[in-house]
Amino acid sequence: MSDQGRRIIGGTQDVFYSRASSVPLPMMARAEGVWFWDEDGKSYIDASSGPMVSAVGHCNPRVIDAMMRQARTLDYAYTMVARNRANLTYANRLAALAGPGFERVSLCSGGSEAIDNALKFVRQYCVATGQASRQRVISLDPSYHGATIGSLAAGGNIALQPFFDGFAVAALTIPAPLSYRVPEGQTVEDYAGDCARALEAKIRELGPEKVLAFVLEPVGGLSTGAVVPPPSYFQAIRDICTRHGVFLIFDEVLCGAGRTGQFITAHHWANALPDIIVQAKGIGAGYAPLGAMWVSAKHADQLAATAGFDFSYSYNANPIACAAGLAVLDEFERLDLCSNALARGLQLRAGLERLKARYPIVGDVRGKGLLLAVELVADQATKAWLPLEFAATKRLRIHGLNHGIMLYARASAGSRFGQWFMVAPPLTITESEIGEVLDRTEKALGALCAEVQLNGLLA
Numbered sequence: 001m002s003d004q005g006r007r008i009i010g011g012t013q014d015v016f017y018s019r020a021s022s023v024p025l026p027m028m029a030r031a032e033g034v035w036f037w038d039e040d041g042k043s044y045i046d047a048s049s050g051p052m053v054s055a056v057g058h059c060n061p062r063v064i065d066a067m068m069r070q071a072r073t074l075d076y077a078y079t080m081v082a083r084n085r086a087n088l089t090y091a092n093r094l095a096a097l098a099g100p101g102f103e104r105v106s107l108c109s110g111g112s113e114a115i116d117n118a119l120k121f122v123r124q125y126c127v128a129t130g131q132a133s134r135q136r137v138i139s140l141d142p143s144y145h146g147a148t149i150g151s152l153a154a155g156g157n158i159a160l161q162p163f164f165d166g167f168a169v170a171a172l173t174i175p176a177p178l179s180y181r182v183p184e185g186q187t188v189e190d191y192a193g194d195c196a197r198a199l200e201a202k203i204r205e206l207g208p209e210k211v212l213a214f215v216l217e218p219v220g221g222l223s224t225g226a227v228v229p230p231p232s233y234f235q236a237i238r239d240i241c242t243r244h245g246v247f248l249i250f251d252e253v254l255c256g257a258g259r260t261g262q263f264i265t266a267h268h269w270a271n272a273l274p275d276i277i278v279q280a281k282g283i284g285a286g287y288a289p290l291g292a293m294w295v296s297a298k299h300a301d302q303l304a305a306t307a308g309f310d311f312s313y314s315y316n317a318n319p320i321a322c323a324a325g326l327a328v329l330d331e332f333e334r335l336d337l338c339s340n341a342l343a344r345g346l347q348l349r350a351g352l353e354r355l356k357a358r359y360p361i362v363g364d365v366r367g368k369g370l371l372l373a374v375e376l377v378a379d380q381a382t383k384a385w386l387p388l389e390f391a392a393t394k395r396l397r398i399h400g401l402n403h404g405i406m407l408y409a410r411a412s413a414g415s416r417f418g419q420w421f422m423v424a425p426p427l428t429i430t431e432s433e434i435g436e437v438l439d440r441t442e443k444a445l446g447a448l449c450a451e452v453q454l455n456g457l458l459a
Contacts, residue, residue, distance in 0.1 A: 021410065023397045031058035034426050034433050036406065044401070047437050048408035049426050052221070052254045052371065055282035056331040057428040063287050063327040070323035079316045086322035093329055094283075094292055098264050102277060104300035106293045106309070107317040111253035111280030112146030114291030115215070118276050119150060120311050122213050122247040125299055128307035131245075134212040138202055138246075141173035142413035144223040145215060145251050154215055155223070159414040172206070174198040176220070177229040180364040180375060181383060181418060189230050196236035208244040218265050219368050221254035223412050225375060225420035226367030231269055238272035250274040253291070257282025258332060258427055260369040261342040268368075275299075282427075288324035289315065337427040344429055345369040351438040352423065358442075360458060361386070361449050364420075370427055375420040378452070379459030385418065386457055392419050392448065399447040405440035 014025060026038040034057060036044040046054060056063065070086060077084040091105040098105075106121070108114050119137065126134040139145065141156035149168050152160065156173035164170045177192040186194070203211050214237065220227035241248040252265045256279040259265075266273050277294040284290030303309050315321065332338065349365060349372055356362040356374075363377030376392045378384040386392045393409035400407040409421035425437055452458055 021391070021394060023394055023401070026401065033057040033059075034429050042404065044404045044406050045433065045436055045440060046425060047400075047405050047441065048422050048424050049282075050286065051281070051408060052259065052422070052424045053281045053284075053286045054426045055257050055259070055285040055337070055428075056328055056335075057426040058286070060285075060287075060327075060331060062331060062334075063285065063324055066323045066327035066330075067287065067320050070320050074319045077319055078314065080312055084317065084319045084322070086319045086326065087317035090322040090325050090329075091317075093326065094294070097329075098277060098294045099267075101273060101296050102264075102294035103297035104295050106295070107322070108291040108293070108313055109289040109315045109318075109321075110284075110291045111251075111278070112148040112151040112291075113313060114253065114278045114280050114293050115146045115151040115154060115251060116148055117291075117293045117311065118215070118249050118278050119154060119213065121293065121295060121299075121303070121309055122249070122276070124307055124309055124311075125303050126212060128303055131209070133209050134245075136206055136211050137171040138199065138211065138214045139171040139173055140176035140216050140224075142176055142223045142417055143173070143216065144221060144412070145217075146253070157223075157413050158416075171215075172202060174202050176216075176224055176227065177233050178224060178417065179227050179229075179366060189232060192230050192233040193236065195229075196233055196240065199237055200240050203240065203244050203246060208246070211244065211246045213247040213249050214241055215249040215251055217251045217253075217255060218269070219255035219260050219371060220373075222408070222410065222422060225373035225412075225418070226371050226422065226424075228366065228368050231272075234269040234272035238274075241275075247276060248274040249276045249278065251278050253278060253280045255368075255371055257285075258338040258341055258369075259371045259424065261338055261345070263332065263338055283325055283328060284321065285324075285328045287328070288318070288321035290321050290325050331428075335428060340429075341369040341427045344425075344427075344431070344434055345372070347431060347434050348372060348423065348425075348437065351434065352441075355438070355442055355445060359445050359449050361392075361452055362445065363418075367424075370424055370429070372423045373420045374423060375418050376448075377418075378457055382459060384459045385415075386452065388415050388419075390452075390455070390457060392452075393421055395451060396421055396444055396448050399444040399451075400440070402447070403440050403443040405437065405444060407441070407444065 143156040177195040182191040280291035364375040
């Protein structure tokens, strides 16, 4: 760090981030819809909703007004000593959206807490029902499930092994059903079948009586770059978990809340529903910290009648956060945002496919609805990587900022599985704004492609 850097007192949150992977960040002054403006007046289009959070756009007056009304009447009520009407109304609406099998909703302050809650819930349930030997969690490699110790441990990232060594117990992992880099001679469906069979093998290796849960993102986030497994995969893992009494947990923190065209992502595979659903990000839409865990009345009520699930956070079901969540749901209904995610997602994907045809550094475009990823390569034919030391995703983000577009990317899992960036704007985006996203993305890709060619990195 420079002498000037050492003299900084306080600083913005990014003073903690790795200098090696940092990108110069603009100081934002205001936002509206899908747009930001920095303190110099330059505009940026939010092409990733931050980390896929801003589902209903920025500075939505209806959400803000709802939060203000709630704050003027009841600002806080701790759930261990009082109930609040906003909590009741919000939980009822969320349960109705999820449907049968998901009648109970536990609220918290974000995705990491919600994943922690899901893991604690299934562990407490197993202890209370005489299955205390069920301790191990299985997840995918690669995967990401949050930033607390428990949720980090649930993710599959071998780069964190030195961090966990002697400190925490990491989940056991099986291969993720990737769709772009599959073994030679296999189809995507074939490989997904192998990945499902790996779950069966891992459970049998450990002993079914020792396995607590299998947790996965049904549509991948940054860890896999919006991978969408085939329907057969979901039916297979559902059958395996049912057969062995293993809880199946869908982490919809990033892919949920309408981003893939269904408010509950699991509803895309209605015959293979999980036992527990977890959401965050889009349900609070950036206005309030919110996370939710859906479980069945059968499991929740059975546990409440015995050991109980008394783990609590100070901001569980905060009235203002619940009011924000209710207003976000109102906006989903008023604007039919799930349908807009599908329509604008098709438009966006078609445009990104055109960019793939123009730029040799684009190897793959994948995803569902308004959750898309673009994979960068040195050679489209062989899928060869760009050199990791070139830091392609970091450079792309810088080019994006130079051209007024905010793109989300980082070297996930040490880039062992490839390098990609996410394109996932707010669900309120219009047809003309999709055109702006594509125009500015093309300018950023063009600048990166020129840099790749200048450095002789194209295969």
